[in-house]
Amino acid sequence: MASKHVRFTFNPELVKQPVVYQLGHEFKVVTSIRMAAVDNSVGWVVLELEGEPDEIERSIAWAQAQGVRVDDPTLGDVVEG
Amino acid sequence: MSFEQALRCRECGREYPLAPIFSCEYCFGPLEVAYDYDGIRAAVTRDSIERGPTSIWRYEALLPCDPAYKVDIGTGFTPLIKADRLAKAIGLDTLWIKNDTTNPTWSFKDRVVSVAIARARQFGFTAMACASTGNLANSVSAHAAAAGMEAYVFIPQDLEEGKVVGSAVYAPNLVMVDGNYDDVNRLCTELAGSRPWAFVNINVRPFYAEGSRTLAYEVAEQLGWRTPQRVVAPMASGSLFTKIWKGFQELHKVGLIDEPHVRMSGAQAEGCSPIATAYANHTLNFVPQKPNTIARSLAIGNPADGYYALKVMEETEGGAEMASDAEIVEGVKLLAETEGIFAETAGGTTIACLKKLVASGAIGRGEETVAFITGGGLKTIEAVQGKLIEPLRVTPNMAAFEAAVEARGVALAAGAR
Numbered sequence: 001m002a003s004k005h006v007r008f009t010f011n012p013e014l015v016k017q018p019v020v021y022q023l024g025h026e027f028k029v030v031t032s033i034r035m036a037a038v039d040n041s042v043g044w045v046v047l048e049l050e051g052e053p054d055e056i057e058r059s060i061a062w063a064q065a066q067g068v069r070v071d072d073p074t075l076g077d078v079v080e081g
Numbered sequence: 082m083s084f085e086q087a088l089r090c091r092e093c094g095r096e097y098p099l100a101p102i103f104s105c106e107y108c109f110g111p112l113e114v115a116y117d118y119d120g121i122r123a124a125v126t127r128d129s130i131e132r133g134p135t136s137i138w139r140y141e142a143l144l145p146c147d148p149a150y151k152v153d154i155g156t157g158f159t160p161l162i163k164a165d166r167l168a169k170a171i172g173l174d175t176l177w178i179k180n181d182t183t184n185p186t187w188s189f190k191d192r193v194v195s196v197a198i199a200r201a202r203q204f205g206f207t208a209m210a211c212a213s214t215g216n217l218a219n220s221v222s223a224h225a226a227a228a229g230m231e232a233y234v235f236i237p238q239d240l241e242e243g244k245v246v247g248s249a250v251y252a253p254n255l256v257m258v259d260g261n262y263d264d265v266n267r268l269c270t271e272l273a274g275s276r277p278w279a280f281v282n283i284n285v286r287p288f289y290a291e292g293s294r295t296l297a298y299e300v301a302e303q304l305g306w307r308t309p310q311r312v313v314a315p316m317a318s319g320s321l322f323t324k325i326w327k328g329f330q331e332l333h334k335v336g337l338i339d340e341p342h343v344r345m346s347g348a349q350a351e352g353c354s355p356i357a358t359a360y361a362n363h364t365l366n367f368v369p370q371k372p373n374t375i376a377r378s379l380a381i382g383n384p385a386d387g388y389y390a391l392k393v394m395e396e397t398e399g400g401a402e403m404a405s406d407a408e409i410v411e412g413v414k415l416l417a418e419t420e421g422i423f424a425e426t427a428g429g430t431t432i433a434c435l436k437k438l439v440a441s442g443a444i445g446r447g448e449e450t451v452a453f454i455t456g457g458g459l460k461t462i463e464a465v466q467g468k469l470i471e472p473l474r475v476t477p478n479m480a481a482f483e484a485a486v487e488a489r490g491v492a493l494a495a496g497a498r
Contacts, residue, residue, distance in 0.1 A: 080213050
C-alpha cells in the first residue's frame with residue numbers, strides 16, 4: 001500500500017459532480033479529505049489517496065480525464081522565475 | 082545567534098522540529114518558521130543592527146539559520162531611492178523605489194537563496210537544487226559555486242540564451258528539460274522526493290521563503306525605522322508579498338518600529354494573474370492558470386502562497402492589479418526614463434500596476450508608497466528590444482549629424498552648437 005497527497009481543483013461545472021465518490025468506486029483507492037473549499041468560481045479539495053501505487057496513478061489519470069486539475073497540495077508550481 | 086524555534090503549520094498550527102520538511106502531516110498545509118520573538122527583542126536594537134554589515138546579515142538574529150553557515154556574496158541592503166520624477170509622472174506626492182536589481186545576481190532571489198543555502202549547509206546537505214526560468218537558477222548557481230557545493234538547476238527548453246548563460250557561467254549541473262512548464266514541475270517534484278538535495282523551494286522552502294522578510298526590514302530601516310503607507314510589490318507564488326508584510330509586523334513585535342499600517346497592493350501580469358483575478362472576483366480561492374506573459378519571472382500559474390497573499394490584501398485593506406504585456410513594456414521604459422533604473426519585466430509589471438492603481442484612485446496621491454523592483458533588465462532585453470528609441474545613424478561629419486537630428490525633429494540646444 002502507498003499513499004499520495006493531491007489537490008483536486010474543480011471548475012464550476014465539475015463542482016456539482018461526485019468526482020471523489022466516483023473515484024472511490026471506480027478504483028481500489030481510499031480517499032481521505034483533509035481540506036476543502038467551494039465558492040461560485042472554483043472548488044478544491046486536498047486528499048490523501050491510499051492504495052497500490054499503480055492504482056493511485058490510474059485514479060489520478062481518470063480524474064484528470066474528467067477535467068479535474070491535479071496538483072501537489074502544498075507546493076503549487078515549483079518552477080520559479 | 083538564531084532564534085528559530087520550530088516549524089509551524091500555517092493552517093492548523095501543529096508544530097514540527099526544525100528539519101527539511103515543508104508540509105503538515107495532518108492537513109498538508111505549508112510549514113513556516115516560528116521564532117522566539119522575546120529573545121530577539123532582548124538581543125537586538127536599532128543600534129546593533131545599524132552597526133552590522135551592509136547586507137542581509139545585519140538582520141541575522143531574525144533569520145532562520147546559524148550565521149556560521151552563511152555564504153555571503155554581498156546580498157541585500159540595496160538602495161531605497163526617492164523617485165520624484167516617476168512620482169510626478171504618475172501623480173504621487175512621495176514614491177520610493179526599493180531597487181533590488183543591485184544584488185549579486187541582479188534579483189531579490191539572492192535574499193531567499195542566501196538563507197536557503199545557509200540552512201541547507203547547517204542541515205548537512207552538500208547539493209542544492211531548483212527549477213527556474215531565470216533569476217532563481219542564476220542565484221542558486223552562484224551561491225553553490227561560492228560555497229563549493231554541487232548544484233542541480235532545472236530549466237525549461239525554451240529559455241532565452243541570456244538566462245541560460247546567467248546560470249551556466251557558474252558551472253552548475255544545468256539540466257534543460259525537454260518538455261513544457263507542467264512537465265518541468267512534475268519532474269522536479271518527483272526528484273525532490275527521491276534525491277538527497279536541498280531543493281530550495283521544496284524541502285527547504287520554509288527557510289528559503291523567510292529571506293524575503295529582509296526587504297521589509299531594510300525599507301523600514303532606510304525610512305528611519307518606520308513603515309510607508311502603501312507597498313506595491315510583484316506577485317508570482319505570492320511568497321514575497323506575504324513576507325514583506327510579515328517583516329513589517331515582526332519589526333513591531335520585537336520593538337524596533339511602531340505598529341505598521343501599510344496597505345499591501347500586489348502586481349501581476351494579465352497573462353498569469355490567478356491572485357489578482359481572485360481579488361477582482363472577491364474570493365480567496367484562486368483558479369490556477371496556464372501562464373502566457375512576457376513577465377516570465379512572475380509566471381506561476383498555481384501559486385503556493387496565493388491564498389495567503391489574498392489574506393494579506395484583506396487584512397491590510399490593500400488590493401491587486403494586473404497589467405498587459407504592452408503595459409509591462411511601458412512600465413519598464415517609464416522607470417528607466419524617469420529614474421535611471423533598468424528593471425526586468427517583473428519591475429515593469431509593478432510600475433504599470435502602480436500607475437493604474439494611482440490613476441483609478443485606489444492609491445491616493447498623498448499616500449507615501451514604496452514600489453519593489455525585484456530584478457535587473459539585462460536579463461529580459463528581449464521584452465523591450467525593437468520597442469525603444471532607435472540610434473541616429475550618421476556618417477562622421479557635422480552636416481550629417483545635424484541633418485539626422487533635424488530629421489528626427491530634435492532641436493539642438495543653442496549652447497551645444
